[in-house]
Amino acid sequence: MDKFSAMQAFVRVVEAGTFTKAAESMGLPKPTVTRLIQDLEKELDTKLLNRTTRKVTVTVDGAAYYEQASRLLDEVHELESSMSRAKASPRGKLKVDIPSSLGLAVIIPALPDFYLRYPDIQLELGVSDRPVDILAENVDCVIRGGEIMDQSLVARRIGEFYLTSCASPAYLKRHGTPVHPSELDGAHYSIRYMSARNGKPYTFNMYKDGEVVEAGGRHQLSVNDSNAGVTAALAGLGVLHTLSFLVQDHISNGALEPLFSGWCTEPKPIYVVYPPNRHLSNKVRVFVDWIAELFARHDLIQRKSSLPKALCSGWAAPAAALPVPTEPPDSPENAEATIKYAVSA
Numbered sequence: 417m418d419k420f421s422a423m424q425a426f427v428r429v430v431e432a433g434t435f436t437k438a439a440e441s442m443g444l445p446k447p448t449v450t451r452l453i454q455d456l457e458k459e460l461d462t463k464l465l466n467r468t469t470r471k472v473t474v475t476v477d478g479a480a481y482y483e484q485a486s487r488l489l490d491e492v493h494e495l496e497s498s499m500s501r502a503k504a505s506p507r508g509k510l511k512v513d514i515p516s517s518l519g520l521a522v523i524i525p526a527l528p529d530f531y532l533r534y535p536d537i538q539l540e541l542g543v544s545d546r547p548v549d550i551l552a553e554n555v556d557c558v559i560r561g562g563e564i565m566d567q568s569l570v571a572r573r574i575g576e577f578y579l580t581s582c583a584s585p586a587y588l589k590r591h592g593t594p595v596h597p598s599e600l601d602g603a604h605y606s607i608r609y610m611s612a613r614n615g616k617p618y619t620f621n622m623y624k625d626g627e628v629v630e631a632g633g634r635h636q637l638s639v640n641d642s643n644a645g646v647t648a649a650l651a652g653l654g655v656l657h658t659l660s661f662l663v664q665d666h667i668s669n670g671a672l673e674p675l676f677s678g679w680c681t682e683p684k685p686i687y688v689v690y691p692p693n694r695h696l697s698n699k700v701r702v703f704v705d706w707i708a709e710l711f712a713r714h715d716l717i718q719r720k721s722s723l724p725k726a727l728c729s730g731w732a733a734p735a736a737a738l739p740v741p742t743e744p745p746d747s748p749e750n751a752e753a754t755i756k757y758a759v760s761a
Contacts, residue, residue, distance in 0.1 A: 422456040423485045425449045426464060430474055430482050491697075506699040507536035513558075515545045517642040521661055522717065526710050533706070537699050545641075550691055556700045557690035559707060564687055571687040572704070575711035575718075579620055579681045580660045581631065582672040586652040594655070597622050597676055600633025605654035607645050608635040615640075620657065622679045629679075631657050661716035686711060 428438035429449065439446040457464050464478035474482060490508045514523055519541075527539070548558050550569065564571045581597070591604055600606055608617050619632045637653050639645045642662055649656035649663075650671055656663070666672040688704050711717045 418452075419456070419459065422452040422459075424489060425452040426456055426478075427482060427486050427489060429453060429465065429472060430478070434472060505536055506534055506697075506702050508697075508699050509538045509540060510699050510703060511540040511542070511555075512703075513542040513544060513546075513548055513555075516543050517659065517662055519543050520643065522710070522714055523707075526714070529710075530703075530706055534699070534702055537703075550689065556697070557688055557704060559686065559688050561684050561686050563685070564689060568692065569689050570692050571689045572708070573685050573687050574708040575686040576683040577686060577717065578660045578683055579657055580663065581622075581655060581657050581675040581679075582649060582663050582667060583655045583675060584650055584652040584672055585670070587649075587654065588673060590652070593673075594675060597629040597631050597679060600631070600655060604633055605637075606631075606633040606635050607648045607654040607656045608632075608638040609642070609645055609657070610638045610640045620681055622676065622681055624676075624679045664716050686717075 425438065425442065425444075428442055429435055432438040432441060435446055435449055435453075439449045442449065453465065460477075460481070462477045463475050464481055466473045466475055486509075493508065520543075524541075530539075531537075548555055550558055559574070561577055594600060594604055610617050617638065619630050622629050622631050633655065635654065637648055639648060642658055645656055645658055646662050646666070648654065649658075650666065655675065656672075663672055667674055688708065690700075690704075
């Protein structure tokens with residue numbers, strides 16, 4: 417038995433859904449494909465497919481074998497491409513996991529450009545805020561915000577992000593416009609962000625002219641999703657402290673007004689991170705380069721419009737400032753704002 421051909425036939429049958437379509441795509445007679453699958457099941461001593469007159473479905477063992485076999489075939493294809501003198505067009509499956517906030521605001525709207533460049537890459541996009549274990553989940557690369565604590569990983573810095581404060585004109589008309597962060601402890605309400613994982617609230621420090629203030633204040637509403645916080649701010653429910661890229665467009669069109677001019681938060685770096693000693697396939701490499709280019713020129717990340725970066729250029733925490741409290745890994749500075757995308761070949 418040609419095990420490699422049998423593996424290819426099995427993967428094609430699973431993806432095509434029928435032996436007939438698989439045979440046509442491989443340019444082989446249907447009986448040949450059937451025999452290859454039968455020989456493979458005999459060799460593995462397990463049933464891989466459930467066959468009916470109308471369709472073919474995978475068994476539990478078949479599903480597990482398919483995941484490993486398709487990955488192996490992709491790696492073989494990448495190896496063959498890398499050995500070719502003419503650089504092959506990147507192709508294959510690319511599994512990406514991104515947080516909803518950055519995905520909706522920046523990544524997904526830019527995907528037409530990615531597909532225009534790389535039409536043969538099949539992107540599997542998961543939108544979630546769960547943490548990703550690069551090694552345990554066999555992930556090829558992630559994008560994360562904040563300092564990388566695991567020194568065993570390789571990190572490439574591709575940008576930075578900030579937090580900012582804002583409120584709707586309707587809210588400010590009712591409560592007045594605060595000019596100092598400490599005023600939030602008085603007649604104002606903040607929309608508080610709660611960790612989606614452990615329910616704990618987060619705070620962050622703001623700096624100006626050597627003064628440091630912890631942004632917070634009273635609250636009537638708590639949310640565990642950054643996009644929900646933006647919606648609440650637009651509804652006039654309070655002062656919002658959130659990621660600058662989430663509210664720039666709303667500030668530009670007047671739906672939200674920025675607060676505390678001249679007050680700054682510590683910029684947080686954005687990294688592409690991947691395990692050491694792992695070959696970066698061509699499709700992963702072009703995705704990494706594309707995302708770095710996207711962040712380098714994207715207005716929402718670079719703060720070029722409604723939140724001028726010049727306000728906080730050359731930022732440095734004042735010497736006498738209190739230390740910035742360490743945020744839990746799932747706070748907006750390290751998880752929801754943590755820009756974590758998983759890419760799996």
